[in-house]
Amino acid sequence: MNALRIGIAGLGNVGAGVVKILSQNAELVAKRAGRPIVVTAVSARDRSRDRGVSLDGIAWVDDAAELATRDDVDVVVELIGGSDGPALTLARRTLKAGKPLVTANKAMLAHHGLELAEAAETAGLPLKYEAAVAGGIPVIKGLAEGAAANRIARVYGLMNGTCNYILSRMEAEGLGFAEVLADAQALGFAEADPSFDIDGIDTAHKLSILAALAFGARIDFAGVACHGIRNVAAADIAQAAALGFRIKLVGLAEAEDGQLFQRVHPALVPIDHPIATTMGSLNAVVVEGDFVGRLFFQGRGAGEGPTASAVVADLVDIARGDVRPPFVMPVADLAALPRAPAADRRGRYYLRLSVADRAGVLAELTAALRDCGVSIESLVQRGTSGSDAMVVMVTHEAREADVLESLARMAASPAVAGQPVMMHILDF
Numbered sequence: 001m002n003a004l005r006i007g008i009a010g011l012g013n014v015g016a017g018v019v020k021i022l023s024q025n026a027e028l029v030a031k032r033a034g035r036p037i038v039v040t041a042v043s044a045r046d047r048s049r050d051r052g053v054s055l056d057g058i059a060w061v062d063d064a065a066e067l068a069t070r071d072d073v074d075v076v077v078e079l080i081g082g083s084d085g086p087a088l089t090l091a092r093r094t095l096k097a098g099k100p101l102v103t104a105n106k107a108m109l110a111h112h113g114l115e116l117a118e119a120a121e122t123a124g125l126p127l128k129y130e131a132a133v134a135g136g137i138p139v140i141k142g143l144a145e146g147a148a149a150n151r152i153a154r155v156y157g158l159m160n161g162t163c164n165y166i167l168s169r170m171e172a173e174g175l176g177f178a179e180v181l182a183d184a185q186a187l188g189f190a191e192a193d194p195s196f197d198i199d200g201i202d203t204a205h206k207l208s209i210l211a212a213l214a215f216g217a218r219i220d221f222a223g224v225a226c227h228g229i230r231n232v233a234a235a236d237i238a239q240a241a242a243l244g245f246r247i248k249l250v251g252l253a254e255a256e257d258g259q260l261f262q263r264v265h266p267a268l269v270p271i272d273h274p275i276a277t278t279m280g281s282l283n284a285v286v287v288e289g290d291f292v293g294r295l296f297f298q299g300r301g302a303g304e305g306p307t308a309s310a311v312v313a314d315l316v317d318i319a320r321g322d323v324r325p326p327f328v329m330p331v332a333d334l335a336a337l338p339r340a341p342a343a344d345r346r347g348r349y350y351l352r353l354s355v356a357d358r359a360g361v362l363a364e365l366t367a368a369l370r371d372c373g374v375s376i377e378s379l380v381q382r383g384t385s386g387s388d389a390m391v392v393m394v395t396h397e398a399r400e401a402d403v404l405e406s407l408a409r410m411a412a413s414p415a416v417a418g419q420p421v422m423m424h425i426l427d428f
């Protein structure tokens with residue numbers, strides 16, 4: 001059978017990784033794909049840069065968009081990145097030119113996924129993106145194929161290796177956020193501009209894609225409430241550990257009563273929960289189906305090898321002739337689910353406050369909680385420096401709006417210093 005000819009735009013970590021796999025594992029991949037998969041053309045910005053892979057015999061294209069219309073390219077792999085700009089131009093042109101598209105670009109999919117999926121469907125073309133969510137972990141396939149029989153109620157997990165690495169090191173070494181971030185940047189585990197990762201935006205991109213697949217819903221990236229890890233303090237990590245929890249940046253999506261809830265936030269995860277045992281730069285995703293129960297996916301969510309592995313898996317599917325709607329069902333059938341309000345959600349909460357170390361303060365705090373209908377499961381007060389004390393509470397299950405109201409009342413007290421901390425406890 002004829003070889004499947006690939007054009008790759010972007011030869012950074014992932015692009016070079018794809019070239020490497022397709023060269024090192026060429027025979028194996030050809031057997032599994034039913035035909036050879038060969039790279040015929042590539043594009044990046046700097047032609048002179050050594051990519052650590054041989055580009056002999058491969059055409060170099062300065063304008064990535066040209067890959068879409070080259071006669072020697074059957075499939076375009078977009079590995080440039082960015083929600084718009086050259087990546088989006090190339091993606092649109094590729095589908096318009098009648099060619100399948102593979103991408104690892106979660107930002108582009110979160111913003112333009114429905115438009116691109118519609119274009120792919122109309123043209124009867126594959127648009128595949130396994131690498132866009134949780135890197136090497138086959139969670140897109142897991143949801144789209146393995147869990148296809150199930151009504152999915154919830155999907156959640158740790159989808160950003162940088163955040164998980166930072167939180168893991170803060171816990172292991174008792175260090176503050178800024179110190180670990182600076183070190184992670186020096187070691188290449190965090191970007192020079194880490195905001196997409198640490199502010200939860202990258203997780204939100206991935207979550208919005210997973211939610212669409214899991215619930216048959218239209219992507220609603222703007223509907224993801226997003227809180228990152230900048231404000232997670234070493235004190236919270238230590239207190240959480242003392243209470244039997246680990247703090248993780250959790251992306252959570254639920255569909256209930258025809259509404260969609262999506263949030264990214266640092267949460268306290270019970271120490272024996274599978275995602276609490278996911279340390280360092282690993283990712284984990286949990287899918288809850290009505291017949292299959294809890295599925296747990298864990299592995300490398302980033303890096304050259306794992307991400308390129310997912311890209312090549314998509315290419316193998318395309319080589320075999322697999323064409324399905326990118327979000328499993330046609331875009332026209334995806335529901336525009338209204339956003340579920342957070343106010344009525346129920347759960348347990350972790351609260352930490354810095355208070356004046358004097359008589360009557362605790363009574364004031366507990367009164368604020370009582371007046372809002374929030375009861376306390378445990379409360380610890382520890383003397384800190386000077387005249388302040390740290391109060392850590394875990395609430396019983398309560399309504400989120402009530403907890404927030406009680407927190408506002410406590411924050412307004414002259415006995416409370418600074419902003420109280422509130423975090424969700426993951427109880428499922």
Ligand SMILES: NC(=O)c1ccc[n+]([C@@H]2O[C@H](COP(=O)([O-])OP(=O)(O)OC[C@H]3O[C@@H](n4cnc5c(N)ncnc54)[C@H](OP(=O)(O)O)[C@@H]3O)[C@@H](O)[C@H]2O)c1
Nearest residue numbers: 010011012013014044045046079080081086104105302303
């Ligand atoms: N890295 C990961 O672990 C990972 C994991 C999952 C998903 N992803 C996604 O995979 C994609 C690629 O990530 P990456 O880490 O490989 O990025 P990267 O290392 O920054 O590489 C980006 C590549 O795109 C090239 N490029 C930039 N602008 C271009 C243009 N206008 N035309 C042609 N090429 C252009 C760059 O060229 P030069 O090399 O010449 O500068 C570079 O080779 C992104 O969407 C990212 O979100 C990455």
